[in-house]
Amino acid sequence: MRGRVSHWAVTLLCVLLGLLVCLDSSAETAVPLALQVRLLARLGPYDRNFKSRAGQVVNVLVVRRKGDEESAFEQASLMRVLADVRDIGGLPVRVAEVEFSDAETLAKRCRAERIAVLYLTHGLEEDTPRLTAALSSGDILTVGTSARHAENGAVVGFALEEARPRLVINLPRARAQNVDFRAEVLALARLIQ
Amino acid sequence: MDGPIWTGHGRALGLALACVIGALASASPVRAGEEDDSLAELLDEHVVSGASKISELAKDAPATTSVITSEEISRYGIRSLAEAIDFLGMGLLTQDPLHSVEVGGRGVLLTSDFGNHMLLVVDGHVFNEFWNGTAYFEQAAGIPLEMIDHIELILGPGSVLYGSNAMIGVINIVTKRGAANEGVHLTASGGLSPQQGRSGDFTSFSPSDLGGYYRLGASLGQQLPFGQHSELNVGVELYHQSGPSFIWGPQTATNDAGAPYNFGPRVPLGQWGGRIDNQYNTFIPTIYSRLTIGDLSVMLRAELYRRATPVQGFDQQHTDFDEERSWERDRWISADIQYKKRFARKLVLSLRGYADLYDYYQQTYNSETTVCAVETTGPCLFKAIGRSKWIGAELQASYDWTEEDRYTTLLGLNGTVRGVGGETVSIEADTNDVVDIDGRNDVTEVVRSAYIQQRVAPTEFLHLNAGARYDADPRGGNRLSPRAAVAIDVWDGGVLKLIYAEAFRAPTYFEALYTSPYQIPNEDIRSESVRGFESTFEQRFGRHTFLVGAFRTRWSDMLSIRTLPGGVSQYDNISAVDNYGLNASVRGAAGSLQYGASAVVAHTRREGGDDGEGGDVGDQILPAAPQFFGNARISYALPNSLPTIALATTFVGRRPADRYLDGNFTPPPYAPASAQLRLTVSQDWPGIPGLSYRIGGSYTTGDVVPYVAGPIQYYEADAPDRGPAELTHTVKLVGFATLRYDFSP
Numbered sequence: 001m002r003g004r005v006s007h008w009a010v011t012l013l014c015v016l017l018g019l020l021v022c023l024d025s026s027a028e029t030a031v032p033l034a035l036q037v038r039l040l041a042r043l044g045p046y047d048r049n050f051k052s053r054a055g056q057v058v059n060v061l062v063v064r065r066k067g068d069e070e071s072a073f074e075q076a077s078l079m080r081v082l083a084d085v086r087d088i089g090g091l092p093v094r095v096a097e098v099e100f101s102d103a104e105t106l107a108k109r110c111r112a113e114r115i116a117v118l119y120l121t122h123g124l125e126e127d128t129p130r131l132t133a134a135l136s137s138g139d140i141l142t143v144g145t146s147a148r149h150a151e152n153g154a155v156v157g158f159a160l161e162e163a164r165p166r167l168v169i170n171l172p173r174a175r176a177q178n179v180d181f182r183a184e185v186l187a188l189a190r191l192i193q
Numbered sequence: 194m195d196g197p198i199w200t201g202h203g204r205a206l207g208l209a210l211a212c213v214i215g216a217l218a219s220a221s222p223v224r225a226g227e228e229d230d231s232l233a234e235l236l237d238e239h240v241v242s243g244a245s246k247i248s249e250l251a252k253d254a255p256a257t258t259s260v261i262t263s264e265e266i267s268r269y270g271i272r273s274l275a276e277a278i279d280f281l282g283m284g285l286l287t288q289d290p291l292h293s294v295e296v297g298g299r300g301v302l303l304t305s306d307f308g309n310h311m312l313l314v315v316d317g318h319v320f321n322e323f324w325n326g327t328a329y330f331e332q333a334a335g336i337p338l339e340m341i342d343h344i345e346l347i348l349g350p351g352s353v354l355y356g357s358n359a360m361i362g363v364i365n366i367v368t369k370r371g372a373a374n375e376g377v378h379l380t381a382s383g384g385l386s387p388q389q390g391r392s393g394d395f396t397s398f399s400p401s402d403l404g405g406y407y408r409l410g411a412s413l414g415q416q417l418p419f420g421q422h423s424e425l426n427v428g429v430e431l432y433h434q435s436g437p438s439f440i441w442g443p444q445t446a447t448n449d450a451g452a453p454y455n456f457g458p459r460v461p462l463g464q465w466g467g468r469i470d471n472q473y474n475t476f477i478p479t480i481y482s483r484l485t486i487g488d489l490s491v492m493l494r495a496e497l498y499r500r501a502t503p504v505q506g507f508d509q510q511h512t513d514f515d516e517e518r519s520w521e522r523d524r525w526i527s528a529d530i531q532y533k534k535r536f537a538r539k540l541v542l543s544l545r546g547y548a549d550l551y552d553y554y555q556q557t558y559n560s561e562t563t564v565c566a567v568e569t570t571g572p573c574l575f576k577a578i579g580r581s582k583w584i585g586a587e588l589q590a591s592y593d594w595t596e597e598d599r600y601t602t603l604l605g606l607n608g609t610v611r612g613v614g615g616e617t618v619s620i621e622a623d624t625n626d627v628v629d630i631d632g633r634n635d636v637t638e639v640v641r642s643a644y645i646q647q648r649v650a651p652t653e654f655l656h657l658n659a660g661a662r663y664d665a666d667p668r669g670g671n672r673l674s675p676r677a678a679v680a681i682d683v684w685d686g687g688v689l690k691l692i693y694a695e696a697f698r699a700p701t702y703f704e705a706l707y708t709s710p711y712q713i714p715n716e717d718i719r720s721e722s723v724r725g726f727e728s729t730f731e732q733r734f735g736r737h738t739f740l741v742g743a744f745r746t747r748w749s750d751m752l753s754i755r756t757l758p759g760g761v762s763q764y765d766n767i768s769a770v771d772n773y774g775l776n777a778s779v780r781g782a783a784g785s786l787q788y789g790a791s792a793v794v795a796h797t798r799r800e801g802g803d804d805g806e807g808g809d810v811g812d813q814i815l816p817a818a819p820q821f822f823g824n825a826r827i828s829y830a831l832p833n834s835l836p837t838i839a840l841a842t843t844f845v846g847r848r849p850a851d852r853y854l855d856g857n858f859t860p861p862p863y864a865p866a867s868a869q870l871r872l873t874v875s876q877d878w879p880g881i882p883g884l885s886y887r888i889g890g891s892y893t894t895g896d897v898v899p900y901v902a903g904p905i906q907y908y909e910a911d912a913p914d915r916g917p918a919e920l921t922h923t924v925k926l927v928g929f930a931t932l933r934y935d936f937s938p
Contacts, residue, residue, distance in 0.1 A: 162262035163343040
């Protein structure tokens with residue numbers, strides 16, 4: 001009898017440990033992705049350097065994390081929603097996707113392809129500081145699907161607070177990446193100083 | 194009791210709606226929000242999750258939903274869920290019989306239901322218990338006020354995803370998490386009210402005569418070192434209230450033998466009334482915690498609600514006058530563990546387990562020896578006891594066919610094992626000897642359910658939602674609760690919704706099985722049900738939103754308690770309710786100015802009531818249910834370091850008292866129209882970072898609420914000393930202040 005109890009106890013412990021080990025994600029995005037894209041489309045023109053950064057076309061690169069189903073879902077959703085966006089700040093939009101391998105490679109691609117908006121999906125929060133360092137002198141708007149991205153170094157993240165979407169703006173990163181938001185936007189956002 | 198949902202005025206209403214829909218449909222839809230919606234306007238969009246258990250824009254949700262935010266709760270000096278509903282909500286209202294606040298919606302309020310026609314959900318966990326379906330909406334709602342991020346008031350039948358009890362609607366509370374609650378937050382608040390007289394007059398402002406309350410709260414939000422999505426949020430709250438005192442009566446009463454009724458040493462024999470000093474108090478400690486580690490979240494909650502109510506009638510039918518040994522208590526312990534993970538790009542699985550313990554206890558001290566089940570030689574202590582415990586699991590799967598959240602299927606399975614029981618105990622108070630235990634009974638039951646919901650958005654301007662839930666309840670029978678809804682962006686900023694939904698409420702243990710000296714069980718009663726159709730049109734102009742809606746609901750097999758020839762009472766499916774009307778709201782902001790208002794006008798009739806002799810009494814108005822109510826509010830944040838000033842009012846029309854139908858009073862008692870006005874001033878404390886204050890006052894123009902007070906309501910209609918009904922007082926004036934300290938790292 002004691003053996004059977006021990007067996008169940010060990011099994012339960014393993015299940016709990018297994019859950020904790022794989023608990024690096026949360027299956028629900030706070031702000032619906034379609035609304036994030038609409039916000040992004042409105043946000044672009046409030047950045048004084050947006051047009052000069054983009055040039056003739058706004059290149060958006062959506063990044064997913066390898067092996068993360070939530071990240072893959074977000075990337076696929078964003079690709080579809082962004083495909084329907086006619087323009088950002090009057091400029092046409094070109095969207096591409098990539099799987100994250102390392103920060104340096106991604107930063108190199110951003111520079112080579114003149115990426116104006118780098119959209120980071122779920123699971124890349126922990127990689128954001130390294131990516132930020134790689135992009136430190138770049139002219140690029142980094143956007144994350146959650147507030148945690150902005151807290152970790154993306155210029156903009158999205159939070160759901162009091163049932164409303166909220167922009168989270170990392171001001172030091174914005175300055176470092178040549179993003180210059182107008183005061184009207186800063187007044188509406190939660191700022192990370 | 195089932196009848197056609199379209200009858201009489203309903204057909205006219207339907208025709209009018211059809212005309213409106215036709216006119217709107219002929220307009221060419223515009224892809225909403227592409228060209229002229231400013232950033233601020235988009236940031237004002239409400240995102241809700243209660244109506245379809247999926248995050249979506251409120252305008253696309255398959256129900257009429259209004260949102261109350263924590264910022265509004267603070268700005269307008271809101272002190273309870275009930276006040277949030279009254280001052281800031283749309284379509285719902287509450288009435289306070291000095292405890293056990295009642296909630297109603299759009300013309301339907303079912304008095305003495307203890308909240309069991311409204312589902313209260315906090316972070317996905319249902320708070321209604323199983324003994325009587327009870328949920329509270331005053332300070333005893335079971336969630337510290339400072340923990341609330343926002344409240345979704347979802348109007349109309351909502352059983353499609355939630356099962357029993359969601360007849361008037363669903364109140365979905367979402368607690369704070371992440372940055373919104375990070376750090377330590379301390380709150381201390383208190384309020385004072387003057388002593389009141391018999392007719393709503395103030396009889397003393399002396400400090401020793403004031404009634405009051407205090408509320409102490411603390412909450413903690415802490416990120417945990419288990420990855421990016423790990424955090425702990427804990428809130429504790431202690432609420433205590435005492436007074437103000439009121440004068441009642443005098444009313445005279447006799448016992449069944451015709452002798453003067455003994456209401457104890459504080460009043461003359463045979464008389465009830467005078468000043469109550471010791472029997473209006475509340476004590477509520479609450480703790481609520483939520484631990485999140487990635488996809489796993491664990492909720493724990495405990496609450497105690499102890500109270501003494503200063504009036505005989507609504508929930509204390511027998512007690513000595515102003516007797517501090519007469520009181521009630523509810524206790525809850527709840528746990529909820531949820532694991533939610535995307536297992537494939539298109540598939541999210543959620544497994545939730547929940548367990549709750551609840552008990553109810555009421556004791557009344559009676560000098561009258563005939564109150565207990567058997568006559569006592571001295572005073573009688575009568576105890577009513579109820580208890581419920583339940584454990585269950587819910588498996589939910591969400592499949593997004595195109596990975597765009599446009600074609601999403603939701604499937605759910607839910608199973609609950611519940612144990613419910615109760616008894617009454619009669620005690621010889623002087624010796625503490627138990628003289629009788631009546632109706633002791635405990636049952637164990639299994640409730641099973643399955644539901645499906647399909648969301649379809651073939652274009653950006655069209656959102657369809659259809660679903661159904663099947664519940665197999667051993668006490669309510671097998672029920673199918675469907676819902677179908679369509680939301681159309683008819684032009685820029687304009688959204689038309691059409692919604693059909695059904696809901697039910699299984700009979701509670703208290704209604705079907707409870708046994709006492711005054712009540713006998715009825716195991717044959719059926720579930721109540723409601724069908725509703727509504728249409729709303731919402732138009733946004735920048736940051737300003739206007740909504741107008743029309744609704745019709747048909748309620749069948751409604752349970753009421755009736756007095757049998759032997760003098761005991763029994764619940765039965767007695768009546769139907771027919772209800773229709775209009776609701777409207779407006780809200781918006783311009784710079785530092787915020788405003789909002791809502792109103793409901795309804796027509797509600799109860800059909801098929803029993804006249805006590807087997808006859809049908811015909812159509813009647815619904816007791817205690819206002820047919821006109823609403824609210825209005827405006828606030829302005831003064832510039833620089835000056836405070837925010839907020840003015841709010843809630844108003845309610847004339848409504849019949851709870852004993853209007855069966856009290857045989859002449860004239861039938863009504864509570865007059867009244868309004869409550871509230872002024873709140875709030876500001877960050879100058880010079881002390883993190884500290885803020887809020888001061889305010891509230892004044893109610895009405896003197897009474899629609900609940901008959903005192904033993905007069907139990908008189909025979911032809912009793913010689915019968916007077917007009919005396920209605921329950923309301924607390925007319927409150928001054929309050931709150932200090933809050935936020936320590937964020």
